[in-house]
Amino acid sequence: MNMNSIENKVALITGGSKGIGYGVAAALLLKGVNVAVTSRNETAAKKAAETLNNSIDSEAIAIGVAADVRDFDSQKLAVKMVESKFGKLDVLIANAGLGKFGSIEDLSIEDWNAVIDTNLTGVFYSAKAGVEALKTSKGYFITISSLAGTNFFAGGAAYNASKFGVTGFTQAVMLDLRKYGVKVSTIMPGSVSTYFNNNEPSEKDAWKIQIEDIGKLVVDLLEMHPRTLPSKIEVRPTTPPSK
Numbered sequence: 200m201n202m203n204s205i206e207n208k209v210a211l212i213t214g215g216s217k218g219i220g221y222g223v224a225a226a227l228l229l230k231g232v233n234v235a236v237t238s239r240n241e242t243a244a245k246k247a248a249e250t251l252n253n254s255i256d257s258e259a260i261a262i263g264v265a266a267d268v269r270d271f272d273s274q275k276l277a278v279k280m281v282e283s284k285f286g287k288l289d290v291l292i293a294n295a296g297l298g299k300f301g302s303i304e305d306l307s308i309e310d311w312n313a314v315i316d317t318n319l320t321g322v323f324y325s326a327k328a329g330v331e332a333l334k335t336s337k338g339y340f341i342t343i344s345s346l347a348g349t350n351f352f353a354g355g356a357a358y359n360a361s362k363f364g365v366t367g368f369t370q371a372v373m374l375d376l377r378k379y380g381v382k383v384s385t386i387m388p389g390s391v392s393t394y395f396n397n398n399e400p401s402e403k404d405a406w407k408i409q410i411e412d413i414g415k416l417v418v419d420l421l422e423m424h425p426r427t428l429p430s431k432i433e434v435r436p437t438t439p440p441s442k
């Protein structure tokens with residue numbers, strides 16, 4: 200897609216109430232992109248949008264939408280709301296996700312289903328709900344996978360399965376959609392300072408990637424020349440703490 204200038208574009212970010220999704224929303228707003236952020240919780244979605252609008256000086260606006268990625272109808276409704284508010288959808292970022300960790304002996308059925316339903320099926324539902332709008336706009340679909348989508352570790356059975364799935368899913372969708380002029384990329388971060396897995400961002404996270412760094416990465420992708428597509432991006436802290 201031709202996004203050398205991204206001003207006045209329209210983005211939908213799943214799971215934008217906090218963490219990476221919120222950081223990406225802030226970076227896009229700064230560039231004049233109108234943004235919808237979703238959350239399972241309507242109050243959280245609306246509060247995030249209000250904070251973004253109050254803290255960022257931009258002609259563009261943020262709106263908050265309650266939508267659960269585990270529910271396909273809810274994703275379709277979120278896309279509809281964006282189209283009726285802004286008239287189009289240029290950028291869809293499937294970011295919503297969670298982590299449940301434990302060895303196969305301890306991993307519960309509930310935790311397995313929560314991770315797969317949110318991180319993998321939720322990305323599929325988001326893509327499925329947005330694909331026609333993205334074909335119309337010749338837009339951009341970005342997923343937030345993880346380095347856990349290429350590196351496995353003990354205790355990561357559910358999370359690794361979901362993120363290896365997201366990495367493969369996104370690359371296949373990239374091949375499906377590029378003939379329509381729709382760009383598709385997956386970003387695979389290492390540790391990012393967010394609320395993931397009950398973390399509380401603080402000074403102790405200074406070594407981690409910060410949410411504005413992922414925001415900058417998304418802006419760079421959107422501003423990339425139309426002829427070039429970085430389809431799979433690994434990003435990691437430069438200096439992890441020594442063990």
Ligand SMILES: NC(=O)c1ccc[n+]([C@@H]2O[C@H](COP(=O)([O-])OP(=O)(O)OC[C@H]3O[C@@H](n4cnc5c(N)ncnc54)[C@H](OP(=O)(O)O)[C@@H]3O)[C@@H](O)[C@H]2O)c1
Nearest residue numbers: 214216217218219238239267268295296390391393394395
């Ligand atoms: N932090 C890291 O180190 C790291 C590294 C690599 C990849 N990632 C990935 O980055 C993505 C974002 O995570 P984060 O680190 O920013 O975590 P976070 O701070 O916990 O934020 C997660 C976001 O996802 C939303 N969410 C969770 N379940 C949802 C659902 N069913 N429907 C809609 N929204 C939902 C949450 O909103 P509500 O709770 O308000 O519903 C929240 O906005 C995830 O896919 C994660 O796997 C994170």
